[in-house]
Amino acid sequence: MSRLVVVSNRIADPRKPASGGLAVAVGQALEASGGLWFGWSGKIVENGTPGEGDLHLQQAGNVQLATVDLSREDHDSYYLGYSNGVLWPVFHYRLDLADFDAGYIGGYRRVNQMFAHKLASLLKPDDIIWVHDYHLIPLAAELRAMGCKQRMGFFLHIPVPPPLILAAVPAHDWLIRSLFAYDLVGLQSNTDVSHFSRYVGTETSADILGEHEFRAYGKTLQVQAFPIGIDVDEFTALGEGKDAQDMYAQMRREYSRRRLLLGVERMDYSKGLPQRLKTFRQLLQSYPENVGSATLIQIASPSRESVDAYAALKQELESLCGSINGDFGELDWMPVRYIHRNVARKRLPGLYRAASVALVTPLRDGMNLVAKEFVAAQDPEDPGVLVLSRFAGAAEQLPEALLVNPYDTLRTAETIQRALQMPLDERQRRHQALLARIREHDVYWWRHQFLAALAAIPAP
Known part of the structure; x- marks a missing residue:
């Protein structure tokens, strides 16, 4: 050998x-x-x-x-x-x-x-x-x-x-x-x-x-x-660990009256983060029923912060988050929770599982494994919905996700609203097909x- x-x-x-x-x-x-x-x-x-x-x-x-x-x-x-x-x-x-x-x-x-x-x-x-x-x-x-x-x-x-x-x-x-x-x-x-x-x-x-x-x-x-x-079985097992279970329980307690939208990535200009926040603003404007009931948790882990392009991106994100929270927030609800630090991998499955919708909307990506991790972490009986950029490599493999053009703010907001309102049987069908794909091509x-x-x- x-x-x-x-x-x-x-x-x-x-x-x-x-x-x-x-x-x-x-x-x-x-x-x-x-x-x-x-x-x-x-x-x-x-x-x-x-x-x-x-x-x-x-x-x-x-x-x-x-x-x-x-x-x-x-x-x-x-x-x-x-x-x-x-x-x-x-x-x-x-x-x-x-x-x-x-x-x-x-x-x-x-x-x-x-x-x-x-x-x-x-x-x-x-x-x-x-x-x-x-x-x-x-x-x-x-x-x-x-x-x-x-x-x-x-x-x-x-x-x-x-x-x-x-x-x-x-x-x-x-x-x-x-x-x-x-x-x-x-x-x-x-x-x-x-x-x-x-x-x-x-x-x-x-x-x-x-x-x-x-x-x-x-x-x-x-x-x-x-x-x-990804290693589907390894990630599923990670979701059964104490850290992931504690994270899931915490999210369910804190957001028992909210619908969670989730984004998880490195701070990078390829990930479409400003476009995502602008789309979330459009969602609140176009579908006001989400005001007070939908929260976006956006994790953007630090990356290459000595580079000017990354420092400018960080500043833009902080400005957008502050603007959205200032315009739409209430005393008992902030629309965006922006986290600029690393979240331990062993806690991520619990966070994924608590989300109703994952927003994986890069402007360009080789593959994007967050999309696959989100699918692996879901409860098959009540799965969340994957909203995926057509410009991620994963889009070729995951057609049952809701594919979007992240540059098109209005249409992407419409798709997110569709994801939030998707009937249980459709969510289950899509998740079952997605899970089968990521298991076959792990x-x-x-x-x-x-x-x-x-x-x-x-x-x-």
């Missing part, structure tokens, strides 16, 4: 449940093969030399964890600068927020080259290498340049933008050429595969050999959609499908 090597920007100890379903799923495969998980240690060495970092090895059961420190200069250029200052906004269609002129690409290349050198010394000839996400797009190209011939796959957790948006990235041709060093590229949705195919067809001299096969730069690349899922299905497809490709 070949050993699995997983590479990601950050790693987690797969033995710890708090790591989440993804770490557990990947960890199981690593454990079975006696695998290696490689990534950044999370440590920044303030006076470190760029392109150099200490390698740390530790054993976690049958899995070897290998991490590398970053110098401050490497961290700021590779992670903050190019990964999150250029690739993240562009891949989420926000060219206006991308910092193209700062020259971060040199640090991005340098760190990927350093990771490749550190990783190569740990590899075995028959390893299968699975690289994750936008931070590490050129890693396989660096490994190939060093003579590594192992089978390599890459999974992108964020969306692929349309060709003209992707082409706005300086050196976009180098970025895509780097992907052809992999044997298999996995994307979240069929829309992402279509965007990649169109880019290859218009911006490169690649031969399109089939719906999922491309030939360019002397390499043949398979590109397929592998929509990521995180273990995702792992198996990707690794099986990679294993089926002949080694270089």
Whole structure:
């Protein structure tokens, strides 16, 4: 059996449940093969030399964890600068927020080259290498340049933008050429595969050999959609724990006379938070019966608050919440409860279960697992309703949700009102279908499908 090597920007100890379903799923495969998980240690060495970092090895059961420190200069250029200052906004269609002129690409290349050198010394000839996400797009190209011939796959957790948006990235041709060093590229949705195919067809001299096969730069690349899922049983069990049960009971007591609408995400401009609050205002204006009876709990966990775009977003949200509460609030009711801090994962199932409606309305998202967690947490006898953006990758898998365009405030408010008034039998039918879908395509299905497809490709 070949050993699995997983590479990601950050790693987690797969033995710890708090790591989440993804770490557990990947960890199981690593454990079975006696695998290696490689990534950044999370440590920044303030006076470190760029392109150099200490390698740390530790054993976690049958899995070897290998991490590398970053110098401050490497961290700021590779992670903050190019990964999150250029690739993240562009891949989420926000060219206006991308910092193209700062020259971060040199640090991005340098760190990927350093990771490749550190990783190569740990590899075995028959390893299968699975690289994750936008931070590490050129890693396989660096490994190939060093003579590594192992089978390599890459999974992108964020969306692929349309060709003209992707082409706005300086050196976009180098970025895509780097992907052809992999044997298999996995994307979240069929829309992402279509965007990649169109880019290859218009911006490169690649031969399109089939719906999922491309030939360019002397390499043949398979590109397929592998929509990521959650560990449904693990999340259901989490909902039966004391913390989740206490949260559910607390919400039921405090809101016994209210209908709860819920949003849970990181503070990020891709999540459509200002649009959601404006839609909630529209709901109260258009359907005044919700005044005094509907409450929106919006959790926006802190994220990258040193970046100007995030600070501006935080300020806008605080202003919108204050405006809505000031215009509609009463002495015994505030329409919006805005929480700008992390909520423990073990409490989330209870919060989801207490909500009548979940608002999962990003402007663009690779998948969005909150939508799937909400479905898994519901009481099948009296389930809540999922209102889901058509621009989330999850929309392809979850057609029984109420799909909306988050830019269309009026129509989205109408849909939320429909969700609040939906009859029990329709809620049950929709939930049953959604639950069946997330069970069929869970995180273990995702792992198996990707690794099986990679294993089926002949080694270089």
